[in-house]
Amino acid sequence: MSDTFPRQYARTQRFSLGVPRDFAVVGGGSHVLFLRSSGPDDPVNALWALDTSTGSERVVVDPRELAKDIDGEMPAAERARRERVRESAAGITSYATSNNELKVAFPLGGELFVADLVNETCVTIENSTGAFDPRLSGDGQLVSFVVDNSLRVAPADGSKPATTLIAEDTAGVSWGSAEFVAAEEMRRNRGHWWDPTSRKLAVTRVDLADVNVWHISAPNEPTDTPRAISYPAAGTNNADVKMCVIDVSDASQVEVDWDRQSYPYLVDVTWGDNEPLTLTVQTRDQRSMKILEVQADTGETVPVTEIVDPDWVEIVPGTPRRWRDGWLTIQEHGATRALLHNGAPISPPDQWVRSVVDLDETTITYTASVDPTTIELWSYGEDGNKLHSDGDGVTYANGSHSVLVTQRSSMDHATTTTVAKGDDQWVIDSFAAVPLVEPDVRFHQTGPSQSHTAVVFPTVDFKDPLPILLDPYGGPHAQRVMKSRNSYLLSQWFANQGFCVVITDGPGTPGRGNGWERMIRGDVATPILQAQIEALQAVGELYSGKVDPSRVGIRGWSFGGYLAALAVIRRPDLFHAAVAGAPVTDWRLYDTHYTERYLGHPDLEPDNYKNTSLLEEAEKLQRPLMLIHGLADDNVVAAHTLQLSAALLAAGRSHEVLPLSNTTHMTPQEEVAENILLLQVDFLKRNLATTPVSDNI
Template sequence: MSESFPRLSARTRRFTLGVPRGFTISPDGGRVVFLRTKSGTDPVTCLWELDTETHVERLVVDPRTLQSDEENLPPEERARRERSREAAGGVVAYTTDTAVTTASFALSGALHVTDLASGATRRLDTPGAVIDPRLSPDGRHVSYVTGGALRVQDLVTGDDRALAEPESGTVTYGLAEFIAAEELDRMRGHWWSPSGDALLVERSDEAPVQEWHIADPANPGRPPVAQRYPAAGTPNAATELFVLGLDGSRVAVPYDEEYLVTAAWDSHALSIVTLTRDQRTMRLFTVDPATGASTLVREDTDPAWVDIITGVPAHLDDGSLVWVANGEGGHRLFVGDRAVTPPTLQVRAVLDVDHDSVLFSASGDPTEIQLWTWDGHSLLPVSTRSGVFSGRMAGGVGVLTEQSLDDEGVSTTVVRRDGMAVPIPSYAERPGLDLRVSIGRAGKRELATAVVLPSWYESGSGKLPVLMDPYGGPHGQRVLNRRGAFLESQWFAEQGFAVVVADGRGTPGRGTAWERAVLNDLATPALEDQIDALQGVAEQYPDDLDLSRVAIRGWSFGGFLAALAVLRRPDVFHAAVAGAPVTDWRLYDTGYTERYLGHPDEQPDVYDKSSLFADADKLERPLLLVHGLADDNVVAAHTLRLSSALLSAGRPHSVLPLSGVTHMTPQEVVAENLLLLQVEFLKKALG
């Protein structure tokens, strides 16, 4: 008997196991190193290498042969995986030297180094559990963090020493602080110099950050876990930068802004990017590593916020700066001082710079993410089919990943210099669903919308209850031209729903004005756009949608939107499942919340307008609140306080607490039964 979709989705981590990822191309383009599990249900990630000339693929590191214990992760590593939404185990991250001859990685807190040619792997002695090991460019040293200290080990002599040790229990060297990892797309806190004789290192002190406690009510004998959480309007961690030399030198790199967005150290410059607390001014500096003195290279400002685009700053071989900035209503690629992309092409990320060529992803149509290169003279499309693409490029060799509605899973291809395509197979499981998805535009705002119908449904044979299935938050997107985006939606459709997925204002791919329409109001535009999409789809499918039975479900911001919908518009929405919802934005973090709503002390009315509490007495529809009690991102207090407000108002509702579950809900049984319970609740609520 085959497994049900909910169980298979849970076992496969939503069908991500077995998919190649984490690519590194050798400088000559002859080899590609990557991560992949051995099957679509195997959660242990291995390290592999492909020879691009012979097409031979080789298993380099299998963690099971190294006696790795995935249950014994240090707390800092568990937190890092939660921030990066890492669902697998094994070698989930690695670094190499510049020549891509050696790799380093951590397994269960133990430091390992592998010779890629032979596959010989050795475990190195360290004084404690290891976080984020990084090889020096020359492959001579490996840096890592343990116990808050930044340490370096000489791979030839075995000498291991601390370059910086924490002055107190709230200090760490070499790690990204919570806001950087959760909201600024920065997962690292130390960077090697090109010559391998020094590192740029972040010092983070969480002492200013308020302390919260994450309890486990199901196990009253366990003490609550203390957590520093920078809620909106409260202090962030204090961050500093230092250049630490292997010779013991220490040079401060001062900066005045609240946030360190990123840093980069190449043969042209040591660069840092900073952002003010209100996120309206971003500055790029070059730094003299000998003195710490910085020189302003460029400053980008915006009356709403400046967007963070990954992959920059970077440099061409001639030293020209590669950057992405807003211009004429679009996110545009700049080389030097010149915009080389039109404002109609929304640049999403710079993926690689290979000598004089830039590989980047961008959208003309917001439902597509295409690959382009700038070769110093002109823009050239890399991807030519409809879909969602990503990739890497080095040594004239490219790695392309492709997803679409037409094909199942993720397709990965290595494109050699001679144009020959070499596939890297995926071992992902097949979901076993017949997708019936139509992507188009709906409503007066022409919202990107997907309509998902049951595979067995005959149009006009009887109207279906409707399930809105949004994320709906700014910079988050659901409607993309790839099958993986709609697997859960299709499964819900198979249970008898017409599922509608819509991306409203604030979502990427339609320009800066569209994204900034949510400034100072995270509630009204998001809710208006879901209603607009629903009404637009109903006009397109007049014989298929029953608007007297409309439900909505969502997680995180989607959970907030689902609860908001039944509270403020019970005339449209008749039931809701709100998973891990943000209910009061004063309880959410600084980096995300203040970007859109400002400081709560300066704009309390803005926060009140986007809160759910004032609407608690309006509830007249079935509402199921679901929350993991171990969630350290959207803490359970959000749901518990809303439940208290509803109880005080005498409004019946349901609460499903998930003991020991974080924001990711990775546990198989929990993930499976959550889907089943949602269907049961929605069918009962809609009659």
């Protein structure tokens, strides 16, 4: 059977297999660790190390040689972690390192392992069945990890079995792991941190007693008991999160005291060398974020800085961060998002700063955008701000100890990974597949708002005007229009089926200043949809004679699914068919931290929820709509699609529903992922009457 793009796209997990990932600089800069599978069809990641003195690579741990069943008996907490970070690979998918020791801890096949790079050994930690989220002490002598709702500690050399440090019999209480909204929305995927002396741990206690319990069922398996989940929907109770400092020698504990009533969200925790335990906490309305220093012996906290914003304070991982005599923050300042030191901007006013990569006493390395479609590497030091990338691509980086790992892509090439130390530089090979399609993308700024828009035509000749297919995400925290080649592979394949594909980043998306993100506060529907309409109209004018505005489809997943359904319901005069995958249909059913950031608390601002609910407008549907939803989705639960379908049925509105059994918010199963693409194309062709222009199915 000849290969096809949908099959290749599904089999390679969106061309992610074989790509080096998850980098960590260890051993004072002597090595760079990373994960990579053996090839484009291999989902099993091994742990690799690059020696920065020679540039040589070696496999540290091959999971196939270590465990008979590499994904057997996966703990529920590990499955949840993978869902939160959208992890679909196998083998080693996460690991923890010590500050300076060349040791690595990782769960595999339901057990915990610790590898020693110096001795080239790998030991199994006894009494670790069900291990999740291991963390090595700074001296590399101990490893802590979660099993079920308890926190355990063991010698990292495997010389003694693990023992329970803290546990509690109270139903719904867990120690040492992150609650749902922390992992899903705050990017905090952990719940325990070692102190610099390796004698104490800061540990979260999460109590779910007051959180709504929902149930995820498997209708295709009627004998299975529905799975209960604690889901903090907008306007309802969050988990109650506390923190204790626990002495590992005797399990004595001191509770950390802060105003949890006013600042219930624990955003981040750090406990670095020669630094106090430090918490970042946030109010429920997310308009204030404080940094608290903790006296570990007493639990007392002292606020050291605060960030406030009339709309919301954005969480930027890795900041706030100490530097010299004060604090580095990335926050809204004037017309942009700036890098600030003690409140004063140190990035130029034309930059929109995205992250701090690394720093020492003299220099800060960071990423920022001048053009929202690119991300570049910059530094700030005694000579001011300097650009370190070529200005026409997308760069991500991390580093420490004078070692910099850079991942860069552009419209000319897929991601390349470079490790630099001093004058030495090495490229880490990617074993990813070569895609069967080659993107041909044209960039524009469309409409009065000048939204960044990408237009993709078929790569073969066509005679008749093409139907237009909008392919947005459109929502906060994500950009689609970036100068990165692989971002357009799927859109190119859709174009080759006989469409002009249009991708637009409207208000609410990152990368632009002048209140661009804040325009959606209180309304995640109207301004975002308007940007799509403006892009559609602009493309019709720019490519008059090549496109047919009387045949317009729109497709999307998650927020993009919401936007697709919204478009076809509100503007049937412009949008003639829609595919909505895993759409939010009623924002009261989505989580607190994300939803209340943009729409406020539903008890205080109920109209924001009513005016953005698809259920309220279901009777307006006049055009073909396909709804797709994974029945095991615990992020955007299937109730969203089922309630919209019920409202459409009650209004007598025809529509199609494609339920995906045993599928979550991701679609990792190869057959499912491939066939979803084919079914979408079939639906769009049926309802937009396209003419085939390519045999590349």
